[in-house]
Amino acid sequence: MSDALSEHPHSLAGALPLARSAIWKDGLLAAAAWGVAAVITYALPDVISWGATDLFALLVAIGAAFFLAAAVFVPRLSREPKTLIHYGPWYIAIGIWFALWELTTAKLGWLPKPFFSPPQGLLHVYITDWSRLLICVAYTARLWALGFFSGIAVGFVAGVALGWSKRFSYWGMPVLKLIGPVPASAWIPCTFFIFPSTFHASIFLVALASGIPVAILTAAGVEQVNRAYYDVAKTLGASNRYLIYRIAIPASLPNVFVGLFMGLYYSFAVLVVAEMLGAKFGLGWYLQFNTAYSAYANVYAALIVMALICAGLVRLLFTLRNRLLAWQKGII
Amino acid sequence: MALAHETTGNPSPAIALGVEGVSHRYDLGDRLLPVLDGIDLHVTPGEFVALLGPSGCGKSTLLRLAAGLEAPTRGTVTEDGTPITRPDPDRILVFQEATLFPWLTVRGNVASGLEARGLLKSQGHRIGEVLKLVKLEGFEEAYPHQLSGGMAQRVAIARALVNDPKLLLLDEPFGKLDSLTRLNLQKELLQLWKEAGFTALLVTHDVEEALLLADRVIVFSDRPARIVAEVKVEKPHPRRRDDAELIALRRQLLETLGVSHDV
Numbered sequence: 136m137s138d139a140l141s142e143h144p145h146s147l148a149g150a151l152p153l154a155r156s157a158i159w160k161d162g163l164l165a166a167a168a169w170g171v172a173a174v175i176t177y178a179l180p181d182v183i184s185w186g187a188t189d190l191f192a193l194l195v196a197i198g199a200a201f202f203l204a205a206a207v208f209v210p211r212l213s214r215e216p217k218t219l220i221h222y223g224p225w226y227i228a229i230g231i232w233f234a235l236w237e238l239t240t241a242k243l244g245w246l247p248k249p250f251f252s253p254p255q256g257l258l259h260v261y262i263t264d265w266s267r268l269l270i271c272v273a274y275t276a277r278l279w280a281l282g283f284f285s286g287i288a289v290g291f292v293a294g295v296a297l298g299w300s301k302r303f304s305y306w307g308m309p310v311l312k313l314i315g316p317v318p319a320s321a322w323i324p325c326t327f328f329i330f331p332s333t334f335h336a337s338i339f340l341v342a343l344a345s346g347i348p349v350a351i352l353t354a355a356g357v358e359q360v361n362r363a364y365y366d367v368a369k370t371l372g373a374s375n376r377y378l379i380y381r382i383a384i385p386a387s388l389p390n391v392f393v394g395l396f397m398g399l400y401y402s403f404a405v406l407v408v409a410e411m412l413g414a415k416f417g418l419g420w421y422l423q424f425n426t427a428y429s430a431y432a433n434v435y436a437a438l439i440v441m442a443l444i445c446a447g448l449v450r451l452l453f454t455l456r457n458r459l460l461a462w463q464k465g466i467i
Numbered sequence: 468m469a470l471a472h473e474t475t476g477n478p479s480p481a482i483a484l485g486v487e488g489v490s491h492r493y494d495l496g497d498r499l500l501p502v503l504d505g506i507d508l509h510v511t512p513g514e515f516v517a518l519l520g521p522s523g524c525g526k527s528t529l530l531r532l533a534a535g536l537e538a539p540t541r542g543t544v545t546e547d548g549t550p551i552t553r554p555d556p557d558r559i560l561v562f563q564e565a566t567l568f569p570w571l572t573v574r575g576n577v578a579s580g581l582e583a584r585g586l587l588k589s590q591g592h593r594i595g596e597v598l599k600l601v602k603l604e605g606f607e608e609a610y611p612h613q614l615s616g617g618m619a620q621r622v623a624i625a626r627a628l629v630n631d632p633k634l635l636l637l638d639e640p641f642g643k644l645d646s647l648t649r650l651n652l653q654k655e656l657l658q659l660w661k662e663a664g665f666t667a668l669l670v671t672h673d674v675e676e677a678l679l680l681a682d683r684v685i686v687f688s689d690r691p692a693r694i695v696a697e698v699k700v701e702k703p704h705p706r707r708r709d710d711a712e713l714i715a716l717r718r719q720l721l722e723t724l725g726v727s728h729d730v
Contacts, residue, residue, distance in 0.1 A: 363566045370534050371580035371630060372556035381579070385570040462570045464612040 161223025162206030168230025169199035175237050176255070182244035185252075187259040194258075195233060202226060252432035260436040267421070268440065274416040275406060278334075282341025282409070283402045287395060290346030294353025294394070299383060304354070315347050319405040323412065337409040344405040345398035349391065356390025357383050389463060392456045399452060403445045480664040481512035482546045482557065482633040484533060489542035491528055492691075501691035502528045506542070508685065508694065515660055515667040517677035519720065520687030526670040530636040533668065534560040546634065556580055559627040563639040565619035567611040573598070573622050574607040580630040590629075597625040600659060617648035628659065635660075637669040641676070653680060657704060674720050678713050679706050686723050696723045
């Protein structure tokens with residue numbers, strides 16, 4: 136389970152050492168792909184005006200120039216930039232993707248108009264609406280942080296209690312199993328009744344989405360701890376407190392992290408629902424608002440921002456896990 | 468030597484273990500499984516006793532009772548005459564599996580007993596000493612998954628010894644190791660026992676191991692286990708595997724166990 140979650144960012148680069156050739160081939164190909172995309176964007180006419188077409192062409196051209204320079208200089212560097220080389224094929228693919236995207240949307244108009252937006256459409260959104268997007272990011276960050284951290288804190292404590300105490304588990308486990316699969320939106324009516332404000336209700340929904348997987352997996356982890364560890368610790372003079380804090384919790388940490396990863400994904404999925412509850416700003420709100428107005432370019436632009444933030448947080452969680460679970464065999 | 472008892476107020480490094488009329492059974496839900504049947508056994512302070520018997524006969528259960536992890540269904544288990552009711556770091560159990568805590572380094576594992584009792588500050592220096600005794604200096608920061616089976620079992624023994632046990636309970640501690648490692652560890656265990664002077668109770672199904680190490684070998688029957696024979700091994704250490712006296716004893720013990728000496 137844990138192996139499936141581990142990342143191997145350098146395995147490819149490690150397996151194929153860069154030959155000492157005079158030129159970085161992937162860089163050259165990436166430069167070509169980006170160059171073609173820039174030329175298509177600049178030279179061919181748009182079906183309708185999207186704004187920011189020239190700017191997008193310029194940015195892609197700068198990208199092409201960068202890869203061209205990299206293709207020439209990378210082999211001459213004393214220490215090869217591993218990450219850059221590792222993602223070489225991706226840069227080529229992105230260049231090709233830009234070119235096809237341009238052709239099918241802005242240049243040929245094959246994909247129907249309001250639903251699909253060319254890259255310059257998204258760029259245009261970032262240029263014209265960046266201040267509102269930024270405010271939305273801040274609002275969402277506040278809601279997410281409050282919900283996620285309170286959710287995983289409660290979920291973790293509840294999970295340890297459920298896994299450790301037979302009595303807790305007798306009453307708690309059936310309840311948890313019942314409410315676990317209930318979709319977040321189904322909670323909206325009762326949260327309105329229970330919580331003083333819609334903001335609190337939104338926090339609750341995010342907390343619930345992130346807390347439940349953490350609770351279930353922590354409980355399972357604590358329950359699965361090898362009984363022999365407890366026997367050893369007891370003969371060494373351990374108190375109950377020591378058994379919980381120094382044996383049960385560290386032993387179940389791998390499971391807790393699986394729960395945290397699940398909670399992180401669920402918390403992002405539930406943001407849109409949570410921001411349905413009378414929010415004035417926020418990425419989820421932004422998505423709904425612009426969907427209602429068929430401003431799909433704005434929707435895509437916000438989705439990309441959301442995906443990048445989520446990916447960044449997943450990355451952070453991986454780093455934390457690798458540090459805390461360094462004792463596990465073959466994790467790093 | 469490093470295991471000198473300068474820190475303990477108690478002048479005796481060992482305890483007497485008394486097992487009186489002990490019977491024990493496990494509740495399997497649908498039936499009761501008797502594992503021990505009327506065991507009487509007295510181990511004097513500092514004695515090395517081996518419990519020999521077919522696997523699954525209940526020898527390990529006797530160690531769990533002596534460790535205080537379980538209470539006997541009938542009879543009493545005593546240390547120096549006082550009934551044993553709960554685990555105590557005076558009586559430490561070493562399992563067949565090293566059962567090291569995988570999230571702790573070698574040092575952390577050895578320190579865990581001291582830490583659990585709040586003695587890390589005053590007794591922390593002993594960690595280095597016992598690691599030296601089990602020949603693991605330089606591996607303090609290694610994690611259990613980086614160790615071989617023999618090294619892991621050495622750490623488990625160090626983790627027990629750092630607490631200055633007066634009774635060391637060994638449950639087939641070398642059973643899963645390759646034979647060369649086993650020979651080395653048997654020798655080291657004997658050395659440690661001589662230096663520290665604790666009482667040792669070793670469960671094994673290896674007749675040769677019992678004869679090489681123990682002052683007395685107790686033979687158990689099949690489950691429910693009864694004591695069927697007792698052999699005193701007078702031969703002083705160091706003992707030779709091919710010693711005629713030991714070979715004669717070995718033949719005698721194997722016959723008691725119902726196994727032929729010859730293949």
